Amino acid sequence: MTISGEAHAPSYYAATAKGFIDFPTLESDARADVCIIGGGYTGLSAALHLSERGYSVVLIDANKVGWGASGRNGGQLHSAQRREQSTLEKWFGKKQAHQLFDLGEEAKALVKGLISKHDIDCDWQEGLIHAIHKPRYLDDMAREIDLLQRDYGVNDVTTLSRDDIAAALGTNAYFGGWREQSAGHLHPLNYALGLARAAHFAGARIYENTPALSVSKAGLPRVETRNGIISADTVILAGNGYLHGIDDDTESRVMHLHNFILTTEPLGLRAEALIPQREAAADSRFVVYYWRLTKDNRLLFGGGETYGQAFPKDIKAFVRPHMLKLYPQLADVKIDYAWGGTLAVTMKRLPYLRRLRTGVYTACGYSGQGVGTASFAGKLLAEAIAGENERFDVFSKLPAPPFPGGRMFRTPTLALAMTWYALRDRL
Numbered sequence: 506m507t508i509s510g511e512a513h514a515p516s517y518y519a520a521t522a523k524g525f526i527d528f529p530t531l532e533s534d535a536r537a538d539v540c541i542i543g544g545g546y547t548g549l550s551a552a553l554h555l556s557e558r559g560y561s562v563v564l565i566d567a568n569k570v571g572w573g574a575s576g577r578n579g580g581q582l583h584s585a586q587r588r589e590q591s592t593l594e595k596w597f598g599k600k601q602a603h604q605l606f607d608l609g610e611e612a613k614a615l616v617k618g619l620i621s622k623h624d625i626d627c628d629w630q631e632g633l634i635h636a637i638h639k640p641r642y643l644d645d646m647a648r649e650i651d652l653l654q655r656d657y658g659v660n661d662v663t664t665l666s667r668d669d670i671a672a673a674l675g676t677n678a679y680f681g682g683w684r685e686q687s688a689g690h691l692h693p694l695n696y697a698l699g700l701a702r703a704a705h706f707a708g709a710r711i712y713e714n715t716p717a718l719s720v721s722k723a724g725l726p727r728v729e730t731r732n733g734i735i736s737a738d739t740v741i742l743a744g745n746g747y748l749h750g751i752d753d754d755t756e757s758r759v760m761h762l763h764n765f766i767l768t769t770e771p772l773g774l775r776a777e778a779l780i781p782q783r784e785a786a787a788d789s790r791f792v793v794y795y796w797r798l799t800k801d802n803r804l805l806f807g808g809g810e811t812y813g814q815a816f817p818k819d820i821k822a823f824v825r826p827h828m829l830k831l832y833p834q835l836a837d838v839k840i841d842y843a844w845g846g847t848l849a850v851t852m853k854r855l856p857y858l859r860r861l862r863t864g865v866y867t868a869c870g871y872s873g874q875g876v877g878t879a880s881f882a883g884k885l886l887a888e889a890i891a892g893e894n895e896r897f898d899v900f901s902k903l904p905a906p907p908f909p910g911g912r913m914f915r916t917p918t919l920a921l922a923m924t925w926y927a928l929r930d931r932l
């Protein structure tokens with residue numbers, strides 16, 4: 506069942522959010538060229554790009570815009586795709602790997618472009634470090650950097666030795682890594698709210714506390730809500746990890762899982778000793794650790810996942826031991842906020858963009874790389890709806906096998922597989 510009518514999670518982001526607009530609830534039938542279900546980056550970016558192209562748009566969110574993963578994530582803007590270029594080359598060949606790389610880079614540029622075009626105040630900060638937690642991964646890293654520099658023209662990457670990374674991140678937990686200048690981090694909820702404002706001023710009609718209860722399976726798409734039916738030529742399913750009971754095909758190929766973040770109290774001058782250049786960082790664990798400083802000098806740290814329905818009762822206690830593995834020197838520091846969010850993954854960790862039937866699109870499954878990819882998916886959806894399919898189809902042709910286990914056993918099977926990989930992180 507879709508969660509509805511909820512306020513934002515009690516996060517650091519909600520506490521420092523700027524420029525909320527309270528959008529109304531849909532109270533009657535409505536008609537639009539395009540109806541978008543979900544007000545995260547996917548839906549908001551699609552609403553903005555479609556409105557700019559002259560389409561009439563209705564966007565509904567079951568809760569608030571930015572309520573989902575888009576308002577709760579680590580805020581890291583990564584390069585390219587979630588999978589390494591060497592893997593993409595092996596799977597799809599060089600040509601398609603290059604296309605995916607170029608589109609990933611465009612996604613990164615799109616986010617920066619949207620921030621600057623719409624004057625979105627979201628603490629954008631350049632610089633991202635990848636940290637290697639097992640010596641056995643160092644050779645793979647060197648080969649990947651070599652490939653990126655030689656074949657993909659990447660020139661903003663610096664390799665970091667064990668000493669370099671200790672100095673850059675204030676921890677001895679890593680054996681090496683690399684730094685990218687063009688990737689970076691932002692305040693994810695303020696970015697989402699900025700997109701919502703831009704879409705609103707471009708003409709999109711946005712409704713909150715308006716869950717889609719069903720979407721018609723044939724004929725012109727009709728979206729049923731509590732107080733009215735939305736008729737549209739096209740519907741976009743943009744509910745990502747929160748979309749339940751609307752489309753079986755999407756749910757069989759895109760699984761949700763929960764991930765958790767904390768922020769410390771402001772660290773003052775101690776912050777500078779941790780990450781002097783203020784980059785974001787993410788490590789090589791399968792259940793990745795990711796962290797950065799916030800604008801007001803807190804450590805924001807993400808680590809730990811659960812599969813299934815419930816969040817841990819005490820999220821601070823769940824995440825803190827992970828943080829202390831890297832930063833035992835922060836044992837005395839107070840944790841001010843801790844929260845969880847739900848993201849969506851595919852078997853291949855590549856996004857799931859599809860035209861499900863005439864007039865119905867789905868875009869989700871960004872596998873932890875949605876700040877750039879979901880924003881970009883919104884733009885590609887607008888292109889495809891306007892009949893420009895070429896770039897959308899680079900993604901829509903990517904394989905996305907269903908998760909094993911069928912409806913009943915998908916989640917337990919995923920939990921088992923993820924637990925195995927998480928165990929390997931420790932070996």
Ligand SMILES: Cc1cc2nc3c(=O)[nH]c(=O)nc-3n(C[C@H](O)[C@H](O)[C@H](O)COP(=O)(O)OP(=O)(O)OC[C@H]3O[C@@H](n4cnc5c(N)ncnc54)[C@H](O)[C@@H]3O)c2cc1C
Nearest residue numbers: 543545546547567573574575578579581717744846875876
């Ligand atoms: C803890 C965490 C950390 C992450 N860190 C990063 C990171 O650092 N970098 C990165 O790139 N990515 C990260 N991600 C992933 C990223 O946040 C997501 O990929 C991205 O936000 C997905 O955006 P979206 O618009 O598709 O979905 P969401 O932002 O989840 O939005 C979906 C919206 O749909 C609405 N909805 C669902 N069902 C219905 C319905 N039936 N009717 C109406 N509305 C509905 C929900 O209320 C919700 O607001 C992280 C995710 C989590 C949870």
